[in-house]
Amino acid sequence: MFRRILIANRGEIALRVIRACRHMGITSIAVYSTADQNCLHASLADESICIGPPQANLSYLNIPSIIAAAEIADAQAIHPGYGFLSENPKFATICKDCHIGFIGPSPETIALSGDKSVCRARMKAAGVPTVPGSEGLIQDAETAVKLAKDIGFPVLVKATAGGGGKGMRIAHNDVALQHAVNMASTEAAAAFGDGGVYLEKYIENARHVEVQILGDHQGRIVTLGERECSIQRRHQKLIEETPSVALTPSLRAKMMKAAYRAAKAINYTNAGTVEFLLAPDNQFYFIEFNARIQVEHPVTEEVTRKDLVCEQIRISAGEPLGYSAVKTEGHAIEARVYAEDPMQNFAPSPGLIKNCHLPGGPGIRVDTHLFTGYEVPRYYDSLLAKVIAWGQDRNQAIERLAGALDEFRIDGVKTTAALCATILRSGRFRRGDISMNTIDHFLPKVG
Amino acid sequence: MFRRILIANRGEIALRVIRACRHMGITSIAVYSTADQNCLHASLADESICIGPPQANLSYLNIPSIIAAAEIADAQAIHPGYGFLSENPKFATICKDCHIGFIGPSPETIALSGDKSVCRARMKAAGVPTVPGSEGLIQDAETAVKLAKDIGFPVLVKATAGGGGKGMRIAHNDVALQHAVNMASTEAAAAFGDGGVYLEKYIENARHVEVQILGDHQGRIVTLGERECSIQRRHQKLIEETPSVALTPSLRAKMMKAAYRAAKAINYTNAGTVEFLLAPDNQFYFIEFNARIQVEHPVTEEVTRKDLVCEQIRISAGEPLGYSAVKTEGHAIEARVYAEDPMQNFAPSPGLIKNCHLPGGPGIRVDTHLFTGYEVPRYYDSLLAKVIAWGQDRNQAIERLAGALDEFRIDGVKTTAALCATILRSGRFRRGDISMNTIDHFLPKVG
C-alpha cells in the first residue's frame, strides 16, 4: 500500500481524497496555487506545496510542477480527482514513466474514452447498444445531411474530443445541420484542439442514467448500480440519485450487463462510469465512459456503504476487489450547490463567503471546502458543496435533502441551493417524471 | 398521525425532533426562553413560541407554560426530548389529562423507572439479573454495614431518585459506609426531594453497556442492539459506540433477552434504554431504565438505519412496529462535544462562538445547534454537538471520527473535542480495553 499520496486537485474533491488517505493511514500531500493558500485542502492535508500562480494552466494543469511536487514530496502515487488532469492521458503516461502511481485507469483507457467516436465504435463492436449515428467522424456537411436523413431528424453533432456540453449542437433540418457541423467543428477545434465531430440521433426527453463500475488489476469488473442524473443545467448535472425510478429490475439487470460488457471490452481498471441515454421507450444507449471518480459518487457510497475513493487507492496499489457484487439499501440523492445565479442563466457568482453554516442531522452528508471567510475564486469550477441525503425510501431522501438545503446558509454569493430544494419538492420530481429537459420548467422563461 | 407537534426542549435534540417532523410532513412548534430567541431550534421550526425567561424552571421546566403553549399552538402531541421534563411523570400525566399526546412511555413507566430501588426489585422478580444489594431502601447505617459484610466491600450507596451521578457514593469499609449513607441521603434529599437510598455491590472495572428498545401500543417489544458507553466523565457519557467490543454473539444474545424480559415485565412503550453493568467476568447486571430518547441514539440509527425519533412519533400515534428484529451493519461511534474544559475537571465554558466550522465527508454525521455567533448560555446543559461516524468496521469508524474531530472548529469556548480525538486514537481505546474508569488515564493527575 502507498504510504504517501499527492492530490493534484483542489476544492471538495481534494478534501474527499485527503479524508480517504487519513482513514487509511496514508500521508496526504496537497498542492495549491497562490490563490488557494488559505483553502481547506492546503490546511487539512498532512503536507502541502505551493505549485504556482492562480491560473489553472500554470498550477493545477501544469504537469511539470505537479510531477516536481510529487518528486520532492516523495509521493508514491497521485490522485487526480475529477477535472484538471484527471482525464489527461499524457499526464497518466508521465506518471507511469516517472514511476509514480496514477490513481485512475490506464493511459490507454483514458485516451480511448476521450476519443468519443472511436470509443463509440468499440462499444458497438462489443455489442453495447449505441445511439444510431455516424460510423466514426463525419468528413463534411453533405455526408452529415445524407446520414441524418437515414436516421431521422433531429440529430446531435458532437465533438469527438468534447465534454461538458462544449462542441455539441442539435439540428432539426438540413440547413441547420450544415451550420451545426461547421460551428461544432470550429468550437471543438478551439476548445480541445481537435475539430473532429460525429453524428448521433437526438433522443428527445431522454434520461441520463449511468452505471458506476470498479475494475481491479486482476481483471475483475464490478457494477455498483446506477445513478440517474437527468436534472442538468447547461449539460452539467445538478441533482443525482440512486436508484433511478425509471429502471424496473429487469431493465436494471440489462443495463448492468451492458455496462459490464462495455468495461470488460476495454479491460477497464479503477473507478469509472458508463453513461447511457435512456429513451422514453425504455431503450438505452451507450454515450461515453467517464474515466475517473465522479462528482456524484457519494450517492452510490450512501446506498452501498462502500468508500469508492478508498477502493480506487486499493485498486491502484494492486489489491484485488474482494467481491463481485454489492448490496444496496435505501435511496440517496445529491444536490450540487454551485456559486451561480440560476435566475441569470447560471452566471458564475464568485465572491467572499461572509457566513457559511452547514446542515446536519440524520441521513445528511455534506462534502464541501467552504468556510466562513472563503473567497470563491474566479479561476476554477464554481462547485461549492454537495449535500447528500440517504433515506429508507425516495420520499424520505427527498424530504431530508430539501430540509438540509433549507438549513444550508451561504452568505455572499448566489447559489443553486434554493433551486435544488424547489425542484426536489416539485410534483414533477416527486413523481419521477423527469428528463434532461426538466430544468427548463424551473427557470425564468427567456423572452 | 399527528399534524402538529410541540417540542418541549432546546439545543441539538430540539433540532433533531424538528428534522424528524419535517421528514414526516408534521408541523413543528418550538418553544424557547428569552435567552434562546436566536437559537436554531426557534428559527428552524415551522412555528415558535416564547415561553419564559432564561432560568429553566421558569421556561423549559415550567409545566403550565408548556401546556399553555401547546394549547394555543393547537399541538396534538409534545416531544420532550431528553432532560428537562422528559422523565417527569407528573408532566406526562398532565399531558394525558389535557388530551395532548406525550411522545414517550406511560406516566406509570416513567414513575417506576424513576424510583430505582422499586424498579430494581421489579426486575429481580422478573428474572433480570441485578447487582447484589439491598432489598428496597435501607433504613439506617447499621443495616447497611451488616448487608455490606454479606455481599462484600466495596459497595455503592445510591439515591433511589438519583441520576447523573448525584446522590451516589462508594464505600470501601464500615466507617466509610456509615458516612456515605448519611451523606448520600442528605445529598439526595436536597437534590431530588427524596432521601431514600439503597445499596449495591460496587463492581470494579465494569463497563456500561445499554440496550436500545422500542415498544408499541400493540404490546410488541423490539431490541435494537447495544451501545457501549464506558467512556464517561463525572458519571456522564462522553464516547459511545455500537457494537460493544466486549460482547460475544452469545453474550449479546443473553443481554438482548434480558433487556426484552425487563421491558416486557413493565409493558414498556415507546423508545427506551435498559442499562447494564458488564463485569470483567462477563456477568451483567441491570442498573436502570432510561425512559426517553437518549443523547447517544444516533449510533444505533447509523448501524440500523432506523430513524428512532420518527419511530417514537409513530408509536405515540398508535402505529404498530412493523418488525420484530432489526439488522445492523458496520460500526458507529459518537463523540460528545461539550463546552467544558477537560483540563479543569470539565468546568463549564460558556461564551460566544466566534467561529464554528462543522466537519463533513463520508460516514460523518453532525447533530448540533451551534452556529457562528451563538452564545453558549450559562443556564443549560453544556452539550454543543454530537459527531457520529459510521465505518465498515470499528477501525474505520475510529479514523473517521478522530479525523472529523480534528476538522471541527469551535472558537471562543473550551471543548471536549480534542480530548475525544485523543482517546479514540489511543492504544487503549483501539484495543477496546476500556471501562468506566478509562477516562482517568487521559486527564491531568490531581496532586
Added chain:
Amino acid sequence: MDLKTLEDLIRIFEASGLGELEIEEDGRRMCLKKSGAGPAYQAAYAPMNPLPAPVAVPHIPEPEHVATIDSPMVGTFYLAAAPGEPAFAAPGDRIAESQTVCIVEAMKLMNEVGAKIACIIEKVLVENGQPVEFGQPLFAIRPL
C-alpha cells in the same frame, strides 16, 4: 519606490499581525490597510429563515411606545373576567400600581396581570381571546 519593493512590503505586511501600516519618508507617504480589519468575528447570525411568526400567535407588533405592560407568561389573553363582564382596562383609563389590567389563561388557570407602575392605558395591543407569548406587549401605557 519600485514595484518589486512594494510587492515585498505588501507580503511582509500581510504576514504580520498588523491591521494598518503607514510609512512617511522623504516626502513619500504610503498607507496599507487589511480588508475586513475590525471585529474579530461576525457577531450576529441572522438565521436564514428569520424567526417565523407562529400561526397561532400573531406576530408581536413593533412597540410604538416606549412603555408597555408585557405578558408574564404564555397563554390566552382576556380583557375581562368573563364574557359580558366589563373590561379590566381600556384606552384612557388611569391605572394604579398593581391594579389588574387583564387575564392570561394558562392550563385553565386565570392569571391576573397587574400594572407594575401607575399609568394611563394608551392602547390595547392584543385582541380579546388571542394567544400571547411570554414577554409579548399587551398594553401601551404612559407612566404617571
Added chain:
Amino acid sequence: MDLKTLEDLIRIFEASGLGELEIEEDGRRMCLKKSGAGPAYQAAYAPMNPLPAPVAVPHIPEPEHVATIDSPMVGTFYLAAAPGEPAFAAPGDRIAESQTVCIVEAMKLMNEVGAKIACIIEKVLVENGQPVEFGQPLFAIRPL
C-alpha cells in the same frame, strides 16, 4: 506614473489580501480600495491546523530583507550547474539584470532562474539541493 506601472500596481494590489492601499509621492496621491471591503465579514479564516510546513519542503523563512529573488516553480534548488562547478551566485556578488543565479530542477529539466533586476546578493536563503515551492524566496538581494 505610466499606465503600465499603474496596471502592475493594481495587479499586485489585487493579488494581495489588502483592503486599501494609499501612496503619496512627489505631490501625487493614489488610493486603491477593494470593493466590498468592510468590516461586515470575517476576512481571514485562520485554519485550525495552521498551514502545515511540508516535511519535504523546509518552511519558508521570514524574509529579513525587503527584496528577494523567488522561485518561479516548484522543484529542487541548485546553486551550480553541476556538482563541483562554481556557484552561479554568492553573497556579495553583483548581479546584472537577467543573469542566472541558480537552477530549479523540475521533471529532469534544469530551469535557469535569472535576476529580474540588477542587484547585489545579500544572502542565499535555501541550501543547495533542497526542494523549493513556487514563490519561495531563494535569495535576499539589494537592488542596484
